[in-house]
Amino acid sequence: MSGSRTRRSGYVVSVLILIIAALAVGLPGWASDGGMSDPDVGDDAVLRDAARFAASGEVLFPELWAGSWLDIDSDEVVLAFATTDLSAVGGQVEALAEAPGSLRLESVEYSMRELKAEFDAVVVRMDQLREQGIVIHWSGIDVRRNAVAVALDEITPEAVQAIGNSDLIEMQESEPIIAAQVPIQTCASREACVPEMRGGVRLIGPSGYTCTSGFEAKKVSIPLLLTAGHCYRLNENITHNGVLLGPVRYRRFPDGGTGDTDAAAVDQNPNLWKSTNYVYATESDRLRPIRSIKSATAEYVNEYLCKAGVTTGYTCGRILNTGVTVNMHDEQGNFVATLTGQTFTSVCAEPGDSGSPVFYASTAYGLVSGGGVPCGNANARMSYTPIQRVQSRLGVTVRTTYP
Amino acid sequence: MFSCLLVSCNGPLAAPEGVQAQGAFHASDGLGDRHDPIEETMAYLKATLGPDFGGLWRRLDGSWVVGVATGTELGARSLAEAESLLGASIRTQPVRHSLTELEARVRWITARMDWLADQGFIIYTVGPDVVRNVVAVTASGSADDLDRLQELLGPSVEVSEGEPMRILPGPPENPN
Numbered sequence: 001m002s003g004s005r006t007r008r009s010g011y012v013v014s015v016l017i018l019i020i021a022a023l024a025v026g027l028p029g030w031a032s033d034g035g036m037s038d039p040d041v042g043d044d045a046v047l048r049d050a051a052r053f054a055a056s057g058e059v060l061f062p063e064l065w066a067g068s069w070l071d072i073d074s075d076e077v078v079l080a081f082a083t084t085d086l087s088a089v090g091g092q093v094e095a096l097a098e099a100p101g102s103l104r105l106e107s108v109e110y111s112m113r114e115l116k117a118e119f120d121a122v123v124v125r126m127d128q129l130r131e132q133g134i135v136i137h138w139s140g141i142d143v144r145r146n147a148v149a150v151a152l153d154e155i156t157p158e159a160v161q162a163i164g165n166s167d168l169i170e171m172q173e174s175e176p177i178i179a180a181q182v183p184i185q186t187c188a189s190r191e192a193c194v195p196e197m198r199g200g201v202r203l204i205g206p207s208g209y210t211c212t213s214g215f216e217a218k219k220v221s222i223p224l225l226l227t228a229g230h231c232y233r234l235n236e237n238i239t240h241n242g243v244l245l246g247p248v249r250y251r252r253f254p255d256g257g258t259g260d261t262d263a264a265a266v267d268q269n270p271n272l273w274k275s276t277n278y279v280y281a282t283e284s285d286r287l288r289p290i291r292s293i294k295s296a297t298a299e300y301v302n303e304y305l306c307k308a309g310v311t312t313g314y315t316c317g318r319i320l321n322t323g324v325t326v327n328m329h330d331e332q333g334n335f336v337a338t339l340t341g342q343t344f345t346s347v348c349a350e351p352g353d354s355g356s357p358v359f360y361a362s363t364a365y366g367l368v369s370g371g372g373v374p375c376g377n378a379n380a381r382m383s384y385t386p387i388q389r390v391q392s393r394l395g396v397t398v399r400t401t402y403p
Numbered sequence: 404m405f406s407c408l409l410v411s412c413n414g415p416l417a418a419p420e421g422v423q424a425q426g427a428f429h430a431s432d433g434l435g436d437r438h439d440p441i442e443e444t445m446a447y448l449k450a451t452l453g454p455d456f457g458g459l460w461r462r463l464d465g466s467w468v469v470g471v472a473t474g475t476e477l478g479a480r481s482l483a484e485a486e487s488l489l490g491a492s493i494r495t496q497p498v499r500h501s502l503t504e505l506e507a508r509v510r511w512i513t514a515r516m517d518w519l520a521d522q523g524f525i526i527y528t529v530g531p532d533v534v535r536n537v538v539a540v541t542a543s544g545s546a547d548d549l550d551r552l553q554e555l556l557g558p559s560v561e562v563s564e565g566e567p568m569r570i571l572p573g574p575p576e577n578p579n
Contacts, residue, residue, distance in 0.1 A: 230570045301460035322530070369570065373566050383568060
């Protein structure tokens, strides 16, 4: 859901994760942002302008280019160049981008090339530093500070000496956040499951909207996390527990029209998250393995199944009808879309449960799409998109084995 | 009714193209040769009864029922084969409308959703109800509105008052 802008205090961390991913991991969507920092704003037009400006700046002045970001306070797209003479730079960038708008140029000391070179040097030395007892939790290019950020437990003279006293490096103290440094099997609640991702936990989009993760999936070897398509837009960055999962890579939802699928697949940064075939079913069953996929044509009336959502938790019921057409509305009662081929159940679900995994035992059935009557009522209703169709429409495969 | 059932024309396991494709899909999902007895039974009954198949469902007491369009019979041998696949006994129930007919009626109504909305009808869901052997439509409106909708959609449809279905994103939170 797109919505009003919000600020995120974990912004710098997200920026760094994003940049690390783009530079070190080389995931497709992130490598193409032209050194732009985390698009932490839900305004598509502003983002498009920012992306155009950023691409133009990098193409026109590769030696001077130092990155760009959105200044949320001023609504300006900021382009940074390693020069003291900005007069020639601005006009050319704006002309090429063909996107007149709020643009601000900043003069900085170091170019992106210099920052990248320094960052690469830090990455190369990470193993050596670890052997010296200096563990870097994360590192990345912070374009707003025009520096390479290096995060450690504690900044000691030994660490400063070992990492190097370069002007380009800014050290900071930080909690460990990378996957290898978080204990395996840590899953305190639906709000905090790291680093082993799974279905049934809270997802948050850039506007703050909450949905529930469905099932873990993959496309070839790329790890993905499924949820409902109506929850987020393509390319929106999704987080869990304040840590970036990645952008929405694939999405099917008939906005305002008619279609048969309500599903999306979110990139799951393999450096930060470990893929599983688990679902967080209940407090005492946080490791429900998914081992098979239900064929949509084998669903039958009165079949018993359950869902696990962040709002209403683990609730169960029976299939009432299959192949149902549902006219879906939003919370305000406005028509949103017509979904065909949905399975209609007596399971209850409420706002926040969209995308929840629908399953029975170790078999995946579908992703929660909509609900009718709140929990606590005998005639509660929930509809879902069958998982087999989700797979074929998104071109993904639900994980049925532990990687 | 169709006089030439697959059981007599093409042999009991000659499933139509769409049914055979399910097996291939499962295999490609890495599920290997795992067999789902319900899926196999469903496929067998669809193949055997063809367009006279009225659905397979379970009653709340746990017993299984297969709907068979009136005027058609599921032979004893075919029923035994289906029960063998399912691992449970199945009761046959004559139905007026086949599942194919119900599904076609759902598509017909779905295709006219905009027109129905223009007529002032607020429809929430449309789906085949195999147990009641009707197309179930839930809608909003006065008793007169629902009566008019019922009359418009015909006897194979059962209109009732329902609740709106809503997408379920949670309200915005601090993204932290």
